[in-house]
Every structure is written in structure tokens, then in C-alpha cells.
Amino acid sequence: MPRIKTCVEAIYEGVGRVNSRIPGLPVSEVLLVRLLMLTAGALLREFEDKLKPYGLNDSDFRTLMMLYSSEDGTGTPGELCLLADQKPTNMTRIANALAKRDLISRSHATHDRRQVVLRITPAGRRFVAKMLPPMFPSLVESFACFSAAERKTFERLLKKLALHIDPLVDPDATS
Amino acid sequence: MPRIKTCVEAIYEGVGRVNSRIPGLPVSEVLLVRLLMLTAGALLREFEDKLKPYGLNDSDFRTLMMLYSSEDGTGTPGELCLLADQKPTNMTRIANALAKRDLISRSHATHDRRQVVLRITPAGRRFVAKMLPPMFPSLVESFACFSAAERKTFERLLKKLALHIDPLVDPDATS
DNA sequence: GCCTGATATTTCACCAGCGAACTATTAGCC
DNA sequence: GGCTAATAGTTCGCTGGTGAAATATCAGGC
Structure with a gap:
């Protein structure tokens, strides 16, 4: 009994019915944003299931990987917040x-x-x-399920979208 | 000072450096999954900022919309869990x-x-x-930032991906 | 009719993440 | 040098979401 398929169908049907009651609904955009969140959520759950045996969640893992992949294996909490898309509060917990x-x-x-330096250990x-x-x-x-071409296209569109919404999310940004 | 742009750059640089240390890293897939989660997270935050004045979060909103768009304005918690991608526990809180x-x-x-029927009110x-x-x-x-063609392509690829990972997420599924 | 197992929902205890307030340090300005 | 404002981290209290157990009801075999 597939969960995601049911959700996808519900999204399409729901959007159709809402549109007939509230004209002006940006159908295409609603479908995109709902599909995007649904898919990302499913991938996140799947990934965290794989991480669980190692006692990590995705945030912890991302932070560790940012240190692993940094030039000298170090970083301050503030830097890591920017790189791993985290708030300072949570970075404290992760570092702990x-x-x-x-x-x-x-x-x-x-x-x-004032700064704290986090460094990945040999272990x-x-x-x-x-x-x-x-x-x-x-x-x-x-x-x-993606061909090489589809993968490239998907990556290009995702990147374009990510960079486009960037200043929208953080209004006082000066790219 | 754009947050997302910094993350995107960090992802690309990080993946490059990790790949040089751990050969065999599926570079393309890592980029896709990280971009997907990053973008979905940003859109979710933006959307919930808009919902906050109404005292709703996205899960509450999705549930309410599923009732709004259903044929007769009703649904059981179990149905809504399937449609809105929620766990029963959380659906109880949402319904409350x-x-x-x-x-x-x-x-x-x-x-x-045993079943509870939730019904959207006139209010x-x-x-x-x-x-x-x-x-x-x-x-x-x-x-x-998307042209009409890009939007269609993006939707098609997202849907394909969502339906592909469905049985992977829930292994004992029988489509 | 009664026992067994399955199903729908709720309760409980916990974890992750967040905003707001706090601490420590630095930088600028007079 | 000393006052003010800004910055880096942390602590605290709260919300959202989860798994496991509890509750209530149903379905089937006998």
C-alpha cells in the first residue's frame, strides 16, 4: 500500500477541486511546491533510516561532513550554520x-x-x-529512474530554483 | 548575505572534496538529494512564515485543505494520514x-x-x-524563474521521482 | 456467544529545532 | 581609557513530530 502515490493523487485531485471553488489558484505552482516537499520529505526519511544505525540524524551528518570536507578539518559554529543551513541554537546541540x-x-x-573552533578528530x-x-x-x-540527461536537467532546474528563492526567503539580502 | 547560495556552493565544493578522498561517491545523486532537500526546506520555511499569521503550520494547513477539497468535507484521521503524509499520532494533535x-x-x-469523522465546518x-x-x-x-516548459519538465521529473522512490521508502509495499 | 487477532485512534514520554534572552568578547568612537 | 554597539555562542522554554504502549471496537472461527 504505497504511501507516496496516494499523496500524489490526493494533491492532484485536491488542487483540481480547490481550483473549481477558488478561481485564481496558481495550479502549476501549488503542484510543484507540494510535489517538491513530499519528495524531499520521503528522501529525508529514507536517508535518516540509513543514518539511524550510526546514531546520527541528517543535521548531525551534514555538519560532520562539512568539517570532513573542509580544507583543514575545522570550522566555527557560525560558519557551519551558514554551510549546513542551521540555526546557532541547533548547532550548539549538534556540536555537543x-x-x-x-x-x-x-x-x-x-x-x-568569542569564537569556538570545531575540528574533526582522526576518529x-x-x-x-x-x-x-x-x-x-x-x-x-x-x-x-532518471536518465543521465534527466539527471542533468533536474539538477539544473533545482539549482536555478534554489538560487532564485534565496533572496525571497531572506528579504534583506544583498546578493 | 544570501543563505541558500552559500549552502549551494558548500554542497558543490564539499562533494568535490569528499569525492577526492572517498572514490566511488555517487556525485550526481548526492548533489540532487542535497539540492532537493535544501530547496524544499527553504520553500517550507517561506510558506510557514506566510501561514504563521493565521496560526497554522503546514501540516495543519494540509489537513484542513484535504477536508476542504474532499467531496463531502469529511474524512477520518486514518484517511487524512494517508492523504496528507502524516502519522496517526500527529493527526490527533492536528485534529485537536x-x-x-x-x-x-x-x-x-x-x-x-472505532472511526472518528472529521468534518470541515462552515467557519x-x-x-x-x-x-x-x-x-x-x-x-x-x-x-x-521557470518558463512554462521548464515548469512542465520539473513537474514531470518530480512526479516520476516521487513515484519511483515510493516502494523504496516502504519496502513491504505492493503497488 | 466467546475468544483471538486485527484495526482506528489516543495517550505518553521523548527528541529535534526554534525564537528570545543571556553571557562573553570585540570594535569603534569620543 | 571607557562607553556603546555589534558579534559569537549558549541556555531556556516551547512547539512539532515520533515510536511504543494503551484503549476501544470490529471481524472471523468455533
Whole structure:
């Protein structure tokens, strides 16, 4: 009994009926935004199921990966908030969780003692190197329905959309 | 200082560096899934900002809209869970919240007394008719970067992806 | 009619994430 | 040097969402 298919059908039918009652509904946009959120939510759940055995959620994982992939393996909470799309409050919790498992270390910056420097530990690097490869197959499978061309197109459109809504979300932005 | 742009760049750079350390990384898939989640998250935040003045979050809103757009304005919690992609636990909370504001009513089904029937009230219909149109412009603006053709393509690919991952998310599904 | 198992919903205890307020430090200005 | 404003992190209290257990009802075999 497929969950997502039911939702997709409900979205299309619902939008159709709403449109007949409230003219002016931007049908195309509603469909896009609902499909986008539904799909992203499903992929997130699937991914976090895979992460669960390692005791991580997606935010923790993203933060760890940002440190793993940074030039020198370090970053301040503020930087990581920008890179991993997090709020400072949550970054504190994430850093606590990762530090408690010795995947990262905490220290103070010398030039600005307000800043905290998070650094991925050797154990953290080993952890990433070990847990990452097993996640590849299901990720590949998720997008197996796309041809190479479709993948490229989808990526291009997603990127375009992401950059377009950027200033809309944060109104006082000066690109 | 754009948030999303920074994230997009971080994703591309991060994936590049991770790939040079852990060969075999499915680069294309990682980019797609990260862009998808990032974009959906941004759109969700933007949308919930618009909903906040009405005292709703997206889950409440989706549930209310499913009742609004249903044939007879009714539905059971179980049905709504399927249609609105929610867990039963949360649907109880949503129904409580909507019922407290008299946007929906609760009653028992006669043929199966286990079931609860939720029904959108006249006040609920008026509420939807009033709060929906003001949300159209920003939704249209969000997708204004797409041509009609791009919109169609994006919708087609999203739908294809959503239906493809459906059985993957829920393994014991029998389409 | 009664027992067994399945189904619909709710309750409970918990986790993740958020805004607002707080602390510590820095930078600018006189 | 000392006052003010800005910045980096953290703490706190709250909301939204979840899994597991509890409750109530139904369906089937006997």
C-alpha cells in the first residue's frame, strides 16, 4: 500500500477541486511546491533510516561532513550554520552531540576568543570513511529512474530554483 | 548575505572534496538529494512564515485543505494520514488544534464506532476562502524563474521521482 | 456467544529545532 | 581609557513530530 502515490493523487485531485471553488489558484505552482516537499520529505526519511544505525540524524551528518570536507578539518559554529543551513541554537546541540562521541573537538580561537573552533578528530575521519560507502547503493537506487540527461536537467532546474528563492526567503539580502 | 547560495556552493565544493578522498561517491545523486532537500526546506520555511499569521503550520494547513477539497468535507484521521503524509499520532494533535478553533468538527462513524469523522465546518470553509488567495502571489513569485516548459519538465521529473522512490521508502509495499 | 487477532485512534514520554534572552568578547568612537 | 554597539555562542522554554504502549471496537472461527 504505497504511501507516496496516494499523496500524489490526493494533491492532484485536491488542487483540481480547490481550483473549481477558488478561481485564481496558481495550479502549476501549488503542484510543484507540494510535489517538491513530499519528495524531499520521503528522501529525508529514507536517508535518516540509513543514518539511524550510526546514531546520527541528517543535521548531525551534514555538519560532520562539512568539517570532513573542509580544507583543514575545522570550522566555527557560525560558519557551519551558514554551510549546513542551521540555526546557532541547533548547532550548539549538534556540536555537543558530536563532541561527546569524540568525532569532533572543541577549542577556542586565539585571535577572537568569542569564537569556538570545531575540528574533526582522526576518529571522526575514520568514522566517516567507514559509514559513508554503505550508503551509496540506496542513494543511487533512489535516482535510478532518471536518465543521465534527466539527471542533468533536474539538477539544473533545482539549482536555478534554489538560487532564485534565496533572496525571497531572506528579504534583506544583498546578493 | 544570501543563505541558500552559500549552502549551494558548500554542497558543490564539499562533494568535490569528499569525492577526492572517498572514490566511488555517487556525485550526481548526492548533489540532487542535497539540492532537493535544501530547496524544499527553504520553500517550507517561506510558506510557514506566510501561514504563521493565521496560526497554522503546514501540516495543519494540509489537513484542513484535504477536508476542504474532499467531496463531502469529511474524512477520518486514518484517511487524512494517508492523504496528507502524516502519522496517526500527529493527526490527533492536528485534529485537536483545528477542532479547538472550530474549523473542523469531530464525531463518531455510525457503521464503525472505532472511526472518528472529521468534518470541515462552515467557519472552516470561510476561513480557507479568506486566507488562501493572499498566499498566491508569493507562491507564483517563488517559481517565476521557470518558463512554462521548464515548469512542465520539473513537474514531470518530480512526479516520476516521487513515484519511483515510493516502494523504496516502504519496502513491504505492493503497488 | 466467546475468544483471538486485527484495526482506528489516543495517550505518553521523548527528541529535534526554534525564537528570545543571556553571557562573553570585540570594535569603534569620543 | 571607557562607553556603546555589534558579534559569537549558549541556555531556556516551547512547539512539532515520533515510536511504543494503551484503549476501544470490529471481524472471523468455533
